[in-house]
Amino acid sequence: MEFVIVTGLSGAGKTRAMHAMEDIGFFCVDNLPPALIPVFYDMCIQSAGVRNRAAVVTDTRGGELFKSFFTALESLKRDKKPYKILFLDSSDSVLVNRFQETRRKHPLADEMGGALEQAVKLEREMLKPVKECSDYVIDTSLVSPAQLKARISELFLSSAQDSLSVHCISFGFKFGSPMEADLVFDVRCLPNPFYDETLRPLTGLDAPVRDYVMEKEETQGFVSRFTDLIDYLLPLYSKEGKSQLVIAVGCTGGHHRSVALAQYMCDHLTEQGVKASVTHRDMQKF
Numbered sequence: 001m002e003f004v005i006v007t008g009l010s011g012a013g014k015t016r017a018m019h020a021m022e023d024i025g026f027f028c029v030d031n032l033p034p035a036l037i038p039v040f041y042d043m044c045i046q047s048a049g050v051r052n053r054a055a056v057v058t059d060t061r062g063g064e065l066f067k068s069f070f071t072a073l074e075s076l077k078r079d080k081k082p083y084k085i086l087f088l089d090s091s092d093s094v095l096v097n098r099f100q101e102t103r104r105k106h107p108l109a110d111e112m113g114g115a116l117e118q119a120v121k122l123e124r125e126m127l128k129p130v131k132e133c134s135d136y137v138i139d140t141s142l143v144s145p146a147q148l149k150a151r152i153s154e155l156f157l158s159s160a161q162d163s164l165s166v167h168c169i170s171f172g173f174k175f176g177s178p179m180e181a182d183l184v185f186d187v188r189c190l191p192n193p194f195y196d197e198t199l200r201p202l203t204g205l206d207a208p209v210r211d212y213v214m215e216k217e218e219t220q221g222f223v224s225r226f227t228d229l230i231d232y233l234l235p236l237y238s239k240e241g242k243s244q245l246v247i248a249v250g251c252t253g254g255h256h257r258s259v260a261l262a263q264y265m266c267d268h269l270t271e272q273g274v275k276a277s278v279t280h281r282d283m284q285k286f
Contacts, residue, residue, distance in 0.1 A: 001044060002026075003081070004055040004156070005037065007069075007130055008088030009123055010107050011098040013140040013148055014057050017088055020152035021055050030057045033065040034072040041081055055086075060123055061107045069130065084243065086155075087127075087134035089179060091141045095120050135243040139179035142281055154277040155244070164238040165275040166245045170204070170262035172254025172282040181248035183233075185226065185261075191216045193256045203283050204259025213260040223261070227268060234274065254282030 004026070008014055018028045032040060037056055044054045060066050076083055090098075096116055099106055108126075112118040131137060138151055155165065169178050177184055193199040193212045202209045213219055230247065237245050247265060251257040259280050269276035 002053045002156075003041060003044070003083040005083055005085045006055055006057045006088070007059050007085065007127070007134075009090060009095060009120070009127060010060060011095045011120075012088035012090040013138075013143075013145075014059065014088050016145055016148055017086065017138075017152055018055065018057050020149040021156065023149070024153055024157055026053045026055045026156070028055045028057070031061055032056045032058050033062050034058050034069040035065065037072045038075045038079070038081075041076065041083075059107075060126065063107070073133075084136065085130075085134040086136045086138070087131045089131065089137055089139045089141075091139075091176075091179065092117065092120050092124070094141045137180045137244075137246075141179065142175065147279060151277075151279070164234060164242055164245060165277070166234070166247060166266075166269050168262040168266045168269075168276065168278040169246065169248045170254055170258035170278070170280045170283065171248055171250045172252060172258070172285070173250050174252060175254060175282050175285060177250060178246070178248045178281065181246045183245070184248045184250065187222065187249055187251050187257045187261055190219050190222060190251075190257050192252070194253070199256070202256075203280075204256045204261070205263060205280070205283075209256050210260045210263075213257050214264070219261075223264065226261070226265070230265065230269070231272070234269075254280070254285065259283055 004021070006014055006017055015030070018030055022028050029040060037058065040056060058066065058069065099116055106116055106119040108119040108123050109116060112122060136155055138148065140148055154167070169181065171178055173188065190213065193209050196212070199209050199212060204210055204213065214223070249258045249262040249265070262278055262280065266276045266278035
């Protein structure tokens with residue numbers, strides 16, 4: 001049975017993630033106290049075939065009940081019941097804006113005298129150990145609902161659940177680095193097609209820009225070393241038991257160089273039989 005525990009910061013998109021998982025065949029339960037997770041797991045096993053893919057959402061809405069989170073995990077481990085943890089994250093400023101826009105109350109607001117920013121910071125500190133033990137981390141700060149749904153599908157639609165998956169992200173440094181990245185590569189040192197007026201309106205997915213970037217001597221030297229490094233690291237991460245590796249490639253605006261190179265790496269890994277996907281986060285931003 002495939003069992004996923006969805007958790008993370010309030011306002012980071014856990015409900016949207018749950019809906020996305022339901023769309024790909026998961027039976028989902030929201031706001032389940034951690035102490036009941038092993039019980040729910042057993043119920044799913046007893047109805048195997050009907051509930052062979054299940055997910056639970058648990059977080060600080062449970063108040064004191066959430067303190068049993070790690071006890072529940074130990075129970076699953078002790079009984080040799082496999083599971084994965086998906087953690088939804090977002091920046092403090094984005095979380096504050098989301099709560100202000102929806103006018104919903106933060107679960108920890110009362111503990112901080114109604115101070116929203118302090119409640120967000122407190123929850124982040126509380127959930128730090130949970131994030132550190134998670135198998136998958138998705139930062140939704142600059143991710144649309146459609147992009148989040150696509151990421152969920154990429155993670156859980158594949159049948160090769162036990163293999164290492166790699167997600168490549170292109171981004172622009174002026175919009176901030178992806179918080180979920182394990183490895184970040186700065187390619188602002190490479191020749192920039194932005195200064196060619198005929199290439200400026202295009203992206204790194206367009207052949208003229210891709211050729212401009214990839215044919216430069218500096219890029220060829222980078223690509224050779226970039227590819228060798230990733231090919232060397234993947235077996236080591238896999239041996240360590242890592243489920244997901246996020247590789248971020250950044251340039252100034254996230255339109256040209258980073259797009260071409262992130263797409264190159266995704267294509268290269270796919271050719272090698274690695275479960276790889278790519279998101280061009282800032283490609284449409286100006």
